[in-house]
Amino acid sequence: xxxxxxxxxxxxxxxxxxxxxxxxxxxxxxxxxxxxxxxxxxxxxxxxxxxxxxxxxxxxxxxxxxxxxxxxxxxxxxxxxxxxxxxxxxxxxxxxxxxxxxxxxxxxxxxxxxxxxxxxxxxxxxxxxxxxxxxxxxxxxxxxxxxxxxxxxxxxxxxxxxxxxxxxxxxxxxxxxxxxxxxxxxxxxxxxxxxxxxxxxxxxxxxxxxxxxxxxxxxxxxxxxxxxxxxxxxxxxxxxxxxxxxxxxxxxxxxxxxxxxxxxxxxxxxxxxxxxxxxxxxxxxxxxxxxxxxxxxxxxxxxxxxxxxxxxxxxxxxxxxxxxxxxxxxxxxxxxxxxxxxxxxxxxxxxxxxxxxxxxxxxxxxxxxxxxxxxxxxxxxxxxxxxxxxxxxxxxxxxxxxxxxxxxxxxxxxxxxxxxxxxxxxxxxxxxxxxxxxxxxxxxxxxxxxxxxxxxxxxxxxxxxxxxxxxxxxxxxxxxxxx
Amino acid sequence: xxxxxxxxxxxxxxxxxxxxxxxxxxxxxxxxxxxxxxxxxxxxxxxxxxxxxxxxxxxxxxxxxxxxxxxxxxxxxxxxxxxxxxxxxxxxxxxxxxxxxxxxxxxxxxxxxxxxxxxxxxxxxxxxxxxxxxxxxxxxxxxxxxxxxxxxxxxxxxxxxxxxxxxxxxxxxxxxxxxxxxxxxxxxxxxxxxxxxxxxxxxxxxxxxxxxxxxxxxxxxxxxxxxxxxxxxxxxxxxxxxxxxxxxxxxxxxxxxxxxxxxxxxxxxxxxxxxxxxxxxxxxxxxxxxxxxxxxxxxxxxxxxxxxxxxxxxxxxxxxxxxxxxxxxxxxxxxxxxxxxxxxxxxxxxxxxxxxxxxxxxxxxxxxxxxxxxxxxxxxxxxxxxxxxxxxxxxxxxxxxxxxxxxxxxxxxxxxxxxxxxxxxxxxxxxxxxxxxxxxxxxxxxxxxxxxxxxxxxxxxxxxxxxxxxxxxxxxxxxxxxx
Numbered sequence: 001x002x003x004x005x006x007x008x009x010x011x012x013x014x015x016x017x018x019x020x021x022x023x024x025x026x027x028x029x030x031x032x033x034x035x036x037x038x039x040x041x042x043x044x045x046x047x048x049x050x051x052x053x054x055x056x057x058x059x060x061x062x063x064x065x066x067x068x069x070x071x072x073x074x075x076x077x078x079x080x081x082x083x084x085x086x087x088x089x090x091x092x093x094x095x096x097x098x099x100x101x102x103x104x105x106x107x108x109x110x111x112x113x114x115x116x117x118x119x120x121x122x123x124x125x126x127x128x129x130x131x132x133x134x135x136x137x138x139x140x141x142x143x144x145x146x147x148x149x150x151x152x153x154x155x156x157x158x159x160x161x162x163x164x165x166x167x168x169x170x171x172x173x174x175x176x177x178x179x180x181x182x183x184x185x186x187x188x189x190x191x192x193x194x195x196x197x198x199x200x201x202x203x204x205x206x207x208x209x210x211x212x213x214x215x216x217x218x219x220x221x222x223x224x225x226x227x228x229x230x231x232x233x234x235x236x237x238x239x240x241x242x243x244x245x246x247x248x249x250x251x252x253x254x255x256x257x258x259x260x261x262x263x264x265x266x267x268x269x270x271x272x273x274x275x276x277x278x279x280x281x282x283x284x285x286x287x288x289x290x291x292x293x294x295x296x297x298x299x300x301x302x303x304x305x306x307x308x309x310x311x312x313x314x315x316x317x318x319x320x321x322x323x324x325x326x327x328x329x330x331x332x333x334x335x336x337x338x339x340x341x342x343x344x345x346x347x348x349x350x351x352x353x354x355x356x357x358x359x360x361x362x363x364x365x366x367x368x369x370x371x372x373x374x375x376x377x378x379x380x381x382x383x384x385x386x387x388x389x390x391x392x393x394x395x396x397x398x399x400x401x402x403x404x405x406x407x408x409x410x411x412x413x414x415x416x417x418x419x420x421x422x423x424x425x426x427x428x429x430x431x432x433x434x435x436x437x438x439x440x441x442x443x444x445x446x447x448x449x450x451x452x453x454x455x456x457x458x459x460x461x462x463x464x465x466x467x468x469x470x471x472x473x474x475x476x477x478x479x480x481x482x483x
Numbered sequence: 484x485x486x487x488x489x490x491x492x493x494x495x496x497x498x499x500x501x502x503x504x505x506x507x508x509x510x511x512x513x514x515x516x517x518x519x520x521x522x523x524x525x526x527x528x529x530x531x532x533x534x535x536x537x538x539x540x541x542x543x544x545x546x547x548x549x550x551x552x553x554x555x556x557x558x559x560x561x562x563x564x565x566x567x568x569x570x571x572x573x574x575x576x577x578x579x580x581x582x583x584x585x586x587x588x589x590x591x592x593x594x595x596x597x598x599x600x601x602x603x604x605x606x607x608x609x610x611x612x613x614x615x616x617x618x619x620x621x622x623x624x625x626x627x628x629x630x631x632x633x634x635x636x637x638x639x640x641x642x643x644x645x646x647x648x649x650x651x652x653x654x655x656x657x658x659x660x661x662x663x664x665x666x667x668x669x670x671x672x673x674x675x676x677x678x679x680x681x682x683x684x685x686x687x688x689x690x691x692x693x694x695x696x697x698x699x700x701x702x703x704x705x706x707x708x709x710x711x712x713x714x715x716x717x718x719x720x721x722x723x724x725x726x727x728x729x730x731x732x733x734x735x736x737x738x739x740x741x742x743x744x745x746x747x748x749x750x751x752x753x754x755x756x757x758x759x760x761x762x763x764x765x766x767x768x769x770x771x772x773x774x775x776x777x778x779x780x781x782x783x784x785x786x787x788x789x790x791x792x793x794x795x796x797x798x799x800x801x802x803x804x805x806x807x808x809x810x811x812x813x814x815x816x817x818x819x820x821x822x823x824x825x826x827x828x829x830x831x832x833x834x835x836x837x838x839x840x841x842x843x844x845x846x847x848x849x850x851x852x853x854x855x856x857x858x859x860x861x862x863x864x865x866x867x868x869x870x871x872x873x874x875x876x877x878x879x880x881x882x883x884x885x886x887x888x889x890x891x892x893x894x895x896x897x898x899x900x901x902x903x904x905x906x907x908x909x910x911x912x913x914x915x916x917x918x919x920x921x922x923x924x925x926x927x928x929x930x931x932x933x934x935x936x937x938x939x940x941x942x943x944x945x946x947x948x949x950x951x952x953x954x955x956x957x958x959x960x961x962x963x964x965x966x
Contacts, residue, residue: 233855234718234727235888244717247730254737255754258747271738371888372716381888405718405854405864406889 043422044457050464054419058472062302066320067396067415070304070360074170075291076221077284080213084160087148087177091160096145098156098353099311100326103142104135108312110191110348113439114155115142117193121201122159128193128440144316146307147324150177151290151353153282154189154435154443155312162201163209165216167224167287174294178287180204180212183277185339186442190435191348208270215256222252224288227281228362229401232412237370238285239354239363240377240431240446245281250274286353289360296320296415301472303463304396305416308359308428308451312351312435317455319418321472322462329454334434336447337378348437350449355430361399361414364429364448365391369404369412377431377446387429387448388413394420394428422460427451526905527940533947537902541955545785549803550880550898553787553843557653558774559704560767563696567643570631570660574643579628581639581836582794583809586625587618591795593674593831596922597638598625600676604684605642611676611923629790630807633660634773634836636765637672637918637926638795645684646692648699650707650770652778659773663687663695666760668822669925673918674831691753698739705735707771710764711845712884715895720853721768722837722846723860723914723929728764733757769836772843779803779898784955786946787879788899791842791911791934795834795918800938802901804955805945812937817917819930820861831920833932838913844882844897847912847931848874852887852895860914860929870912870931871896877903877911901946904939 046054053059084090095118097111107115112135119131124139134140145151145158152158156179164177179189182200186192216222227248234244250271257267274280297306302320309316316326331349338344357363367373368388371381388404391413398411416428427450434445466472529537536542567573578601580594590598595618602614607622617623628634628641635641639662647660662672665683669675699705710731717727733754740750757763780789785803792799799809814832821827840846850856851871854864871887874896881894899911910933917928949955 230726235716243713244727244730247727247734250737251730251733251754251758254733255751255758258741258751258754264741268738268741271734271741275734275738374888381891405857408864 041425043425043453044460046422046460047464047468050468053464053467054423059301059303059419062299062321063304063396063415063417066296066299066302066304066306069172069299070292070296070415071397071400072171073225073292073295075167075176075224075288076170077165077167077216077224077287078221079166079216080163080209081166082160083158083162083164083177083179086166087150087158087164089143089148091141093140094160095140095142096148096150096152096156096158097142097311098145098152098154098351099309100314100316100328101142101144102311102313106313108348108351109437109439110351110435111155111157111312113191113193113441114157114188116439117188117197117201118157118159118162120193120198122161144309144311145353146309146318148177149175149290149294151286151356152179152189153181153286153354154352154433155191156189156353161205163205163213165284165287167284167291168221169291169295170223172295174291176287176290176294178283178290180209181277181280181283184279184433184443189352190433190442191439192442193440207266208273211257211260211262211266211270212253214260214262215253218256218259219253222249224284225401227252228285228288229403231281232362232366232369232402233405235370235372237363237366237373237431239282239357240433241278241370241373242281242285243278245285246274246278249281249284282354285362286356289356289362292360293356298323303418305359305418305428308355308416308430309353310350310355312348315350315451315455317451317459319459319463322459322466325462327455327459327462329452329458332449332452334432334447334449335378336434336445337376338434338445339443342436342444346436346444348435350430350432351435352432354432355428358428358430359416361395361412362402364431365395365414366402366404366412367429367431368407371406373431377448379448390426391429393424394426418456418459418463421456427453427456524908526908526936527943529905529943530947530951533951536947536950537906542784542786542902545782545804546787546879546898546900549779549782549785549787549789552655552782553775553779553898554880554883555654556708556775556778558650558659558707558771559653560648560650560699560707560770561704562649562699563646563692564649565643566641566645566647566660566662569647569649570633570641572626572631574624576623577643578623578625579631579633579635579639579641580625580794581628581635581637581834582792583797583799583811584625584627585794585796589796591831591834592920592922593834593918594638594640594795596674596676596924597640597671599922600671600680600684601640601642601645603676603681604671605644627792627794628836629792629801631660632658632773632777634769634839635662635672636664636769636837637835637916638674639672639836644688646688646696648767648770650767650774651704652774653706655778657774657777659770659777661766661770661773663692664760664763664766667762667916667926672835673916673925674922675925676923690749691756694740694743694745694749694753695736697743697745698736701739701742702736705732707767708884710735711768711771712886714764715845715849715852715885716888718853718855720846720849720856720914722765722840723916724761724853724856725764725768726761728768729757729761732764732767765837768845769839772839772845775843776839781806786901788842788901788911791838791899791913792836793833793838795831798833798934798938800934800942802942802946805942805949808945810938810942810945812935812941815932815935817915817930817932818861819917819928820859821917821928822926825919825927829919829927831918833913833915834918835915837915838911841911841913842899844878844895845885847914848878848897849885849887849895850912850914851890854889856914860931862931873909874912876907877909901939901942905943910934910936910939
């Protein structure tokens with residue numbers, strides 16, 4: 001044994017640990033001293049000949065174009081209609097759902113519960129059992145909201161006769177649709193389908209939605225980006241905290257509701273329903289984000305992520321320059337706080353189109369402006385600030401309109417760059433509701449979740465292939481001197 | 484010349500500066516190096532035999548009682564009435580005003596303007612000129628709101644037939660009253676009295692106030708402390724920023740308004756008026772604070788400040804254990820941001836009862852929770868945090884109900900201890916509106932102001948006299964072993 005090795009074995013080891021803390025902990029447990037260095041390998045080893053894509057000015061330009069369209073989209077909610085009358089590609093037998101494509105066999109509990117609820121709501125079945133038999137037999141076609149200009153929170157089920165909001169992009173051509181918020185707890189979007197759930201949906205469909213629709217028409221449209229921008233300065237992040245945004249929307253719509261030709265008792269009931277539900281605005285925040293994200297979609301050569309979405313089984317993303325292809329991976333289970341009587345064992349994996357808010361630069365990306373949310377999702381106000389600061393590492397821009405007072409009015413991080421996610425290993429932070437994993441129960445908590453790496457790895461590989469094949473559609477391969 | 488003095492004169496001086504930065508600046512300007520130590524002498528040299536009062540457990544106990552009553556008061560607004568019908572000691576010829584007592588001869592421009600407006604509103608005069616003549620001749624008696632269980636923002640004028648809110652302490656016996664908010668700009672409380680100002684007051688009196696009163700009766704009362712507590716977590720400090728609180732009040736009252744037997748056009752007009760005015764809640768924040776502060780008043784031996792108020796000429800304070808005596812000094816001019824076309828030369832000295840919010844532990848004391856307010860009053864979000872942190876130095880407690888998420892849900896500083904102000908030289912921070920110094924113009928900006936030291940010095944001297952004479956009414960002089 002050499003003298004040096006002898007010395008090494010006689011002294012307490014001093015170690016520098018790079019990356020995973022697992023090793024550091026093992027050494028600490030044995031009494032050693034460890035310096036940890038926060039480093040992670042890139043998620044995927046890029047092909048050497050593809051390395052220029054990480055620094056390609058054409059991609060930077062395409063991304064700038066994408067994020068500019070995203071920030072400058074001006075979503076305005078203009079009215080309400082029956083889903084089948086307005087949503088493109090919707091038939092009498094289409095049920096839309098959150099996340100990437102899925103079939104009944106692979107659907108998780110809350111999505112199954114919501115589909116059962118929609119069968120009962122539509123009158124396609126009299127009992128949950130009949131609904132299940134018909135769903136198993138393909139009685140309705142399942143299709144992702146995102147493929148129909150739509151979004152829905154949690155299970156996100158939109159059935160043909162449900163009322164939907166119509167939002168238009170006042171600065172562009174695109175529109176988007178979403179359903180109405182039912183409140184929290186035992187609600188269809190969380191997988192519940194008891195008679196009270198269906199009755200509430202019927203009341204929304206017959207009383208609330210038509211009145212809100214009339215009031216929206218009278219108003220000439222309500223600017224959702226403006227409400228979100230204000231609410232981000234009032235403690236909301238407009239995904240899981242919508243208390244200010246709900247208030248501001250209510251303030252705008254109430255005078256128009258009062259002037260609708262309807263019984264005062266109905267108007268008062270609609271106002272009380274909204275007032276009792278601080279999450280009422282989340283669907284409007286989502287439809288606004290969908291308008292913004294879609295405005296940024298389809299730009300050749302752009303690596304900006306334009307969809308983050310989950311169906312309760314898989315997480316799926318789409319990328320501006322990669323068309324309508326989904327890149328998926330198994331959905332993670334959120335970590336958070338649970339309602340009384342529930343715990344992590346009850347939690348379904350991540351579900352819902354609501355991560356469109358993070359896609360558009362708010363929600364989890366604006367947590368620094370919403371310190372009070374930690375009472376609902378867990379963690380500390382300092383964690384909330386850290387989450388936003390981290391997201392600047394993987395985004396293209398700071399938002400021109402959405403600003404956070406506590407960060408000296410810095411714009412929120414916006415426009416997730418697929419390349420930055422791959423390079424840094426930092427995954428988008430999403431704050432979200434947690435549904436019970438069994439159908440029929442409902443919401444059990446709220447927390448924080450990240451997408452699986454696989455979505456980004458697969459999307460990166462697809463982009464790399466396009467890049468190496470010089471197929472950045474619409475861009476000129478000429479002049480790429482760096483290759 | 485000794486060798487040491489010779490060396491001293493040959494080298495650049497290095498100085499430690501204690502206290503006022505004036506000296507330090509002079510040395511820096513001459514190229515010297517200075518270390519500044521933040522220290523100020525106490526405001527007043529206490530009589531040596533009075534020093535035990537700074538550490539007297541009986542005073543600490545009285546202050547704890549005062550601040551506990553202040554925090555646990557539960558102001559609920561229950562209705563609306565004509566001022567003369569409900570405000571104690573009000574006659575057909577009483578005009579109430581903000582701040583300590585004052586007469587017409589000493590009244591500043593905005594108070595004069597508001598008094599002229601009230602003369603026109605009451606029909607006591609046909610023209611401003613006639614109003615001035617009558618005011619000069621003592622046609623009405625002027626009396627401070629605070630001496631009639633009332634408060635009013637800025638000029639704070641309440642005349643006999645004006646409508647006032649009635650707030651009760653659900654956890655005690657006291658009540659308080661305040662007038663209605665007119666919006667910002669050209670409004671009576673800022674000294675304007677043009678026909679449009681009087682017309683707006685008439686509409687408030689004839690349409691808005693009776694409807695809000697009916698709705699409040701239907702509601703069974705609205706809990707103001709609850710609204711303030713929520714709004715402090717939504718970016719308001721509830722003095723100069725009331726956007727969230729106005730929204731929450733609107734949410735509560737709208738359904739009851741809808742159910743009032745009144746034309747839909749009136750109900751819609753009331754909702755639009757509130758929606759157009761993010762300051763609508765400030766009067767309710769003030770009446771809530773008045774209920775809280777009065778609950779803490781009159782506790783023998785307590786040095787807790789229960790009134791901070793200004794009439795535009797003088798700043799006045801009152802102290803829990805010193806009865807209803809005012810301690811006054813000349814009002815300072817706020818520093819802040821001005822509306823387009825106005826500047827510091829237009830500013831009247833500090834005016835209004837609204838510093839009752841700071842007295843009760845919010846307003847300027849909760850600036851850390853309202854970073855977006857700096858767009859209105861100037862400074863940076865970091866200044867806002869510093870202001871709140873500084874106020875912990877002069878207060879008795881951290882509020883049990885009012886909590887600031889960004890400070891890890893720490894309670895706001897509450898219960899200004901006269902002794903702590905004297906000992907530290909730190910004056911309460913107040914954020915406030917700025918009125919034009921001429922009558923007839925209105926609001927010109929908003930900013931930050933501190934009371935003059937003199938109020939606290941005079942109050943301290945009075946307290947010291949009582950203490951040395953062993954006249955802490957109701958306390959036992961026996962057992963004061965430290966004297």
